[in-house]
Amino acid sequence: MPTVSQTSRRGRVAHWIIIIIVLVIMLIYLIPIYWVVTTSFKPFKAVTAIPPKVLFRPEITSYVKLFTKRSIVRSEEELVEKRASAKWYERRVLQQGQTITGMSPFPNRLFNSFISAIVSTIAAVALGTFTAYGFSRFKVKGEGDLLFLILSTRMLPPVVVTIPLFLMYRFLGLTDTRFGLILLYTLMNVSFVTWVMKGFIDEIPKEYEEAAMVDGYTRFEAFRKIVLPQAVTGIAATSVFCFIFAWNEYAFALIMTTRRAQTAPPFIPSQFGVGVVDWGMIAAGASIFLIPVAVFTFLLRKHLLRGVTFGAIRK
Amino acid sequence: MSDTNVVLKKRGLSDLAIKRLFILPTLVLLISIFVVFPLFWSLGMSFMDYSAVRPQVKGVNPKWIGNQNYKDVLLDPHIWKYFSLTLRFVIMAVAGEFLIGFGVALLLNRDFKAKGLITTLILLPMMMSMAVVGFFWKLLYNPGWGIINYILGLGEFVWLANPKMTLISITITDIWMWSPFTMLLALAGLSAIPKHLYEAAEIDRASWWFKFRRITLPLVSPLLLIALIFRTMEAFKMFDIAYVMTGGGPGTTTELIAINLYRLAFAQWNTGKASAFGYIVLIMIIAISNIYIKYLNKVKEM
Numbered sequence: 216m217p218t219v220s221q222t223s224r225r226g227r228v229a230h231w232i233i234i235i236i237v238l239v240i241m242l243i244y245l246i247p248i249y250w251v252v253t254t255s256f257k258p259f260k261a262v263t264a265i266p267p268k269v270l271f272r273p274e275i276t277s278y279v280k281l282f283t284k285r286s287i288v289r290s291e292e293e294l295v296e297k298r299a300s301a302k303w304y305e306r307r308v309l310q311q312g313q314t315i316t317g318m319s320p321f322p323n324r325l326f327n328s329f330i331s332a333i334v335s336t337i338a339a340v341a342l343g344t345f346t347a348y349g350f351s352r353f354k355v356k357g358e359g360d361l362l363f364l365i366l367s368t369r370m371l372p373p374v375v376v377t378i379p380l381f382l383m384y385r386f387l388g389l390t391d392t393r394f395g396l397i398l399l400y401t402l403m404n405v406s407f408v409t410w411v412m413k414g415f416i417d418e419i420p421k422e423y424e425e426a427a428m429v430d431g432y433t434r435f436e437a438f439r440k441i442v443l444p445q446a447v448t449g450i451a452a453t454s455v456f457c458f459i460f461a462w463n464e465y466a467f468a469l470i471m472t473t474r475r476a477q478t479a480p481p482f483i484p485s486q487f488g489v490g491v492v493d494w495g496m497i498a499a500g501a502s503i504f505l506i507p508v509a510v511f512t513f514l515l516r517k518h519l520l521r522g523v524t525f526g527a528i529r530k
Numbered sequence: 531m532s533d534t535n536v537v538l539k540k541r542g543l544s545d546l547a548i549k550r551l552f553i554l555p556t557l558v559l560l561i562s563i564f565v566v567f568p569l570f571w572s573l574g575m576s577f578m579d580y581s582a583v584r585p586q587v588k589g590v591n592p593k594w595i596g597n598q599n600y601k602d603v604l605l606d607p608h609i610w611k612y613f614s615l616t617l618r619f620v621i622m623a624v625a626g627e628f629l630i631g632f633g634v635a636l637l638l639n640r641d642f643k644a645k646g647l648i649t650t651l652i653l654l655p656m657m658m659s660m661a662v663v664g665f666f667w668k669l670l671y672n673p674g675w676g677i678i679n680y681i682l683g684l685g686e687f688v689w690l691a692n693p694k695m696t697l698i699s700i701t702i703t704d705i706w707m708w709s710p711f712t713m714l715l716a717l718a719g720l721s722a723i724p725k726h727l728y729e730a731a732e733i734d735r736a737s738w739w740f741k742f743r744r745i746t747l748p749l750v751s752p753l754l755l756i757a758l759i760f761r762t763m764e765a766f767k768m769f770d771i772a773y774v775m776t777g778g779g780p781g782t783t784t785e786l787i788a789i790n791l792y793r794l795a796f797a798q799w800n801t802g803k804a805s806a807f808g809y810i811v812l813i814m815i816i817a818i819s820n821i822y823i824k825y826l827n828k829v830k831e832m
Contacts, residue, residue: 240652248666266675267677353548368564370822372769375572375812463660465661480661508657508658523715527826
């Protein structure tokens, strides 16, 4: 139904002007992302070119560098000799007089990020969904206070909580272990899951389970066979949120991990300090890191509002 | 009815057992590891002269010093400077996010093609890692070849290494990242306003300003307020972006509270004093988050 203002001609012109403004605003929001992603495909010299290069021949040298350790080729003969037997990715860095000597820590850091995010998501969603069901279906003494306490754990600044936790982890030998990080991320996310899943489960009519229980289901069977299938969308959306939170997390990872269990967010900036800053390589790391977030944001778009308000506001 | 009850009790776990089984593990884990342990341990340490990297000697490290740490923190003029710095950051960032987010939401609040796609694209920054966003912008702010100076035609304007601009630079990055958050909430509020209110106002030939002030603003304000409180709390805790972009520098021009706390605890290893400082920050955060959650519950009931 067209609104009153849109039917008039002046209204139509105004409408189109606003659409154009909206598109410009969108471009402003996207320029930083576009710039970093294109920087990762730029040839080494084009990255720091003045004025900034908009047109260039894309190449993946920065990505090859990101995943490899390299040393400088010393002599002309060595260069010729290497070139003869080089694979396609080796040739990319040979152009800059470098030769690949091994793998960089980056794949390992990325793997740590994946493992920590996935395992902690599974644990948090499982624990939190049970808890949400408990709070949704049963009378719990002091329910409001308990839910408040659960959510308040998420509001604490990581640095404050980490001071004692760091000492405990050191005592237990959990610093720089994947398990330690997973435990932290699980706890960080379980409060979120409880709140959001309670919203989803509240929306499933109680009567379904009650009818099933009259038919001889136990409470747990009713939960598993009636409630869980109905809550699948909610569980999926919540899981994706948890994954992104853990994937993006920086402060805990910075303090609790140093090498073996370090994730990508603290690793990428730590490359700033090593010799000449290779911006193309850092941009490549950031771009790879961005892929899951971009994909998931699109999958989640219908649930974003619910996620950022801890399930309080449903559309 | 009583027959089914008997049957239910015989088969499987009772409701009470299920309730405990479902709720207790989360509560116990969360509260013991994330609340009770850290808070009590911190409280104890905040009254000690203690450094976590020096060897433990009873009576020397840790050593009971009463409320000396709290005195040190509260009487330290530097820390008050960091507080006022943080306050300036919070006010600038939250005001910017509020105005831009609400403004963009007002523009987006109409029907057009690809609205969903455009909205999602604008929301992308909010979903990214704050640390990654930090070095994104380090690249953009580069004085020599950064895209920002190029687009704005500022020549070799220095952003991050310039004591006058560095806090503003971080604020701009924060606004870029989080104004979509305000926009998302404002958009939800705007789209929930019944259209007939505007139509009625239209018949009365009400001005745009009148409609905005009397219909739009009162009806979106609950959601805007939630966005405002949440962003205030998060901006107060700001660590990731600032730490990656400037590490507190140049000098102490971006030494926000969270960064200073991190430095005190994990670079200077003054664990006792850091615990006391942490406690002071914690009380402030709890106060703000209290308001936030209370308000969230209120909106939920609407």
